[in-house]
Amino acid sequence: MAQLLKATLMVMTMVVISTPALSTDYIVGDGSGWKLNFNYTAWAEGKDFHVGDRLIFRYTEGSHNVFRLTTADDFRQCAVPSNVTSLSSGNDVIVLASPGRKWYICGFADHCTRGMKLAITVTTADLAPSPSPASPGVSAASGFSGSMQGAWVLAATSLAAYKMIWA
Structure with a gap:
């Protein structure tokens, strides 16, 4: 025994x-994927992105790409970085490795100015609510x-x- x-x-x-x-996989744009004429701001609204979650950009290979930008100004201006290689597989996976503001765009022609851009805020994992005084335990x-x-x-x-x- x-x-x-x-x-x-x-x-x-x-x-x-x-x-x-636990982490969450987010298919950017859900069933629509990464494409023109889609509101990615509305798609991201209400979602909680955390360190360890994954963004999955799905699109037809050769028709789009994904660039991660490092500044809000570059994002607003749709400035494609010259010193970074784009993701272009059509099924690009980005692990959200650190907290903070993150910006992604399509670098093809005028795709970014036509809405193919995503800005999100990544936070650390949720902390559980503090236990009530009547139930001692591990604190948040x-x-x-x-x-x-x-x-x-x-x-x-x-x-x-x-x-x-x-x-």
Whole structure:
């Protein structure tokens, strides 16, 4: 019985520790994809983009591309950077690796001025709300998302139980 409990606790701990943080894949433009005459400002409205999420730009290869810009001025002016290679596979995936404002445009002819531009704000992972005073637990100030807080609490509990069995 003790061996089964030990094995179960070890497996639970490994699963919890190896579970990646949840991220979201966003297909830019949803079913419409990356194309002319689409309102990407409206598409992005109400979406919460977080570090680790992925933007997927889908379009017919050869008809568009994707440039990541570094300034709001370049975005407003639809300035295609000369020192950066565009993404152009037709199924471009960008991992949002850092928080902050991000800007993307199509560099073909007048496509950016015709609406093929996307500006988003990326934040760090959501913090879970602080527990009420009646239910002590891990606080949101720890920096873990709600799902990760539970995972770490489970991992710590499993590890403590494992150590008690082996002691």
